[in-house]
Amino acid sequence: MSSRVPLPGFALSLGYTLTFMSLIVFLPLAAIAWKSADLSWEQFVQTVSHPRALAAMRLTFSTALIAAAINIVLGLIVAWVLVRYEFPFKRWVDALIDLPFALPTAVAGLVYASLYMKDGWIGRFIVPMGIEIAYTPAAIVMVLVFTGFPFVVRAVQPVLEEIDTDLEEASAILGATRWQTFWMVLWPNLRPAVVTGFALALARGLGEYGSVIFVSSNLPGKTEVAPTLIVARIEENKFAEATALALVLLLSSFALLGLINVWEKWSRRHEA
Amino acid sequence: MSITVQNVSKSFGSFKALDRVSIEVPSGCLVALLGPSGSGKTTLLRVIAGLESADEGMVRYREEEVTETPVQHRQVGFVFQHYALFRHMTVFENIAFGLRVRRWANDKVHQRVRELLHLIRLEGLDQRYPSQLSGGQRQRVALARALASEPRVLLLDEPFGALDAKVRLELRQWLRRLHDQIHLTSIFVTHDQEDAFAVSDKVVVMRQGKIEQVGAPVEVFEHPANAFVMDFLGHVNVFKGHLRDGRPVLTGYLPHGVANNFSTPGVVFVRPHELEIRHEQPEEGALPAKVDHLHPSGSAIRIHLRSPCGESSCCVELGVDAYQNRPLAVGTSVWVAPRRGRVFEPEYSI
Numbered sequence: 042m043s044s045r046v047p048l049p050g051f052a053l054s055l056g057y058t059l060t061f062m063s064l065i066v067f068l069p070l071a072a073i074a075w076k077s078a079d080l081s082w083e084q085f086v087q088t089v090s091h092p093r094a095l096a097a098m099r100l101t102f103s104t105a106l107i108a109a110a111i112n113i114v115l116g117l118i119v120a121w122v123l124v125r126y127e128f129p130f131k132r133w134v135d136a137l138i139d140l141p142f143a144l145p146t147a148v149a150g151l152v153y154a155s156l157y158m159k160d161g162w163i164g165r166f167i168v169p170m171g172i173e174i175a176y177t178p179a180a181i182v183m184v185l186v187f188t189g190f191p192f193v194v195r196a197v198q199p200v201l202e203e204i205d206t207d208l209e210e211a212s213a214i215l216g217a218t219r220w221q222t223f224w225m226v227l228w229p230n231l232r233p234a235v236v237t238g239f240a241l242a243l244a245r246g247l248g249e250y251g252s253v254i255f256v257s258s259n260l261p262g263k264t265e266v267a268p269t270l271i272v273a274r275i276e277e278n279k280f281a282e283a284t285a286l287a288l289v290l291l292l293s294s295f296a297l298l299g300l301i302n303v304w305e306k307w308s309r310r311h312e313a
Numbered sequence: 314m315s316i317t318v319q320n321v322s323k324s325f326g327s328f329k330a331l332d333r334v335s336i337e338v339p340s341g342c343l344v345a346l347l348g349p350s351g352s353g354k355t356t357l358l359r360v361i362a363g364l365e366s367a368d369e370g371m372v373r374y375r376e377e378e379v380t381e382t383p384v385q386h387r388q389v390g391f392v393f394q395h396y397a398l399f400r401h402m403t404v405f406e407n408i409a410f411g412l413r414v415r416r417w418a419n420d421k422v423h424q425r426v427r428e429l430l431h432l433i434r435l436e437g438l439d440q441r442y443p444s445q446l447s448g449g450q451r452q453r454v455a456l457a458r459a460l461a462s463e464p465r466v467l468l469l470d471e472p473f474g475a476l477d478a479k480v481r482l483e484l485r486q487w488l489r490r491l492h493d494q495i496h497l498t499s500i501f502v503t504h505d506q507e508d509a510f511a512v513s514d515k516v517v518v519m520r521q522g523k524i525e526q527v528g529a530p531v532e533v534f535e536h537p538a539n540a541f542v543m544d545f546l547g548h549v550n551v552f553k554g555h556l557r558d559g560r561p562v563l564t565g566y567l568p569h570g571v572a573n574n575f576s577t578p579g580v581v582f583v584r585p586h587e588l589e590i591r592h593e594q595p596e597e598g599a600l601p602a603k604v605d606h607l608h609p610s611g612s613a614i615r616i617h618l619r620s621p622c623g624e625s626s627c628c629v630e631l632g633v634d635a636y637q638n639r640p641l642a643v644g645t646s647v648w649v650a651p652r653r654g655r656v657f658e659p660e661y662s663i
Contacts, residue, residue, distance in 0.1 A: 215411035
């Protein structure tokens with residue numbers, strides 16, 4: 042088959058791809074499964090269905106989902122403003138979007154924690170009002186919004202740039218209100234990109250550790266996320282249990298992303 | 314519904330796209346806005362549609378002033394140059410869009426869309442997506458979508474611009490027939506004089522944000538108001554010369570590049586079909602030339618000729634029959650003599 046391709050290089054590049062995918066992705070993943078096989082089936086089930094493990098999983102998935110959902114709204118608005126309007130320092134703002142990618146997430150966690158603590162810049166005003174954010178699940182959502190936000194912006198931006206203003210004009214001239222134009226014309230075109238951004242932000246949120254340990258109180262069963270629990274198990278030298286948890290986290294993330302992919306494909310069905 | 318535009322001006326930064334433009338489109342008329350790119354024709358169309366707001370002046374549909382009416386409420390049909398079809402919707406939903414946003418009942422929507430599909434002869438393709446249609450079909454869908462909610466006027470921006478020659482011809486005829494059926498006041502923008510002549514009742518020739526001439530196609534073609542219109546509405550030869558007793562006298566060729574400068578005095582404009590080929594030197598007023606290239610163009614033969622020194626050229630159009638009576642070979646020396654020619658007052662503006 043490769044001999045039919047007029048441009049050479051298929052065999053070489055495929056070989057390269059497979060080699061590096063194996064070394065960097067498949068092998069470590071296989072090692073996780075392998076290591077967790079040290080446990081018997083009963084031990085495995087017991088480990089992952091332990092109330093502490095279940096609570097951590099629930100917290101991980103709920104905070105990551107909520108944060109990714111918030112990022113859809115925030116990311117859409119920011120991408121819209123960056124694409125559609127001209128304003129001073131636009132390029133600077135555009136460059137700042139990527140900051141969460143570059144910043145060590147632990148720094149973000151520390152900053153958020155200190156801002157919302159009882160005597161932090163923001164905390165000193167809202168804690169007396171009864172709004173506790175630092176060390177609660179709300180703080181976890183907040184740092185996950187921070188770390189996941191660029192994914193949505195960067196996924197949506199190019200698509201938004203490609204949408205002709207013709208479409209909006211056509212919609213308006215056919216009698217649609219701005220809101221109808223958004224829902225009926227723009228959103229269906231943006232949806233695949235938004236889904237991609239959502240999936241990336243979600244995946245990022247599921248695995249986030251560095252920032253969460255600083256903003257969360259990490260109380261088992263309350264504010265402990267799955268990655269923190271895995272690290273705790275490692276520190277207890279229970280490697281097999283840690284990999285069992287990692288495996289469940291991995292498989293459920295994989296299933297979730299697969300589901301999102303199917304949805305995305307479905308929403309692109311009109312593209313011939 | 315008649316359309317009146319009065320003293321409309323529009324600038325983009327320092328560029329004056331429209332400069333106190335006024336036109337009158339009678340009810341049921343099909344008008345072409347014709348001009349080169351940058352002449353303001355599309356801007357004028359967009360001002361009429363409400364997609365652009367005029368800096369000054371006003372727009373009226375019949376007696377109602379709509380200058381300040383938002384585009385959603387103007388009830389105009391607009392066909393975009395690149396169709397602007399909603400690619401995530403089927404043909405059916407594209408056409409139904411204007412009805413859906415106005416919350417028509419579902420059965421009425423179906424009835425209306427069926428009518429339009431019949432009108433554009435795309436029955437059976439209603440579940441296709443725009444990407445599965447040819448250019449001409451997309452154009453017709455865009456037209457049906459614009460017509461769906463029974464607009465008061467129909468505006469088309471370069472409706473044939475993106476189509477290949479054959480489809481273009483068909484669509485031209487089809488659009489003309491459609492207009493004769495529904496009698497909707499329509500304005501379309503084009504840079505192609507053939508499109509304008511083939512379809513419209515009236516042609517508005519524009520240049521640099523101003524209107525140069527308004528009239529029926531034949532009228533504008535036969536009696537161009539100035540050198541620009543003459544040049545823009547078809548191929549034209551420009552020679553040094555003058556009129557004597559209404560007859561053109563050619564005295565020489567113009568150097569290359571001068572031909573499009575409309576402010577040159579002492580020039581005669583002659584259309585290719587108004588030039589004759591002579592094999593012997595006629596009385597004064599003719600110029601010697603050498604046959605350079607022959608090419609058939611429908612029922613005529615176009616003969617490209619060069620001046621003896623070779624730096625200027627002109628073009629003669631002969632009927633096929635006339636040509637066959639006395640065929641020409643490339644390189645033959647002949648004389649060109651005008652049967653008819655026009656001179657215009659030089660322009661001093663700009």
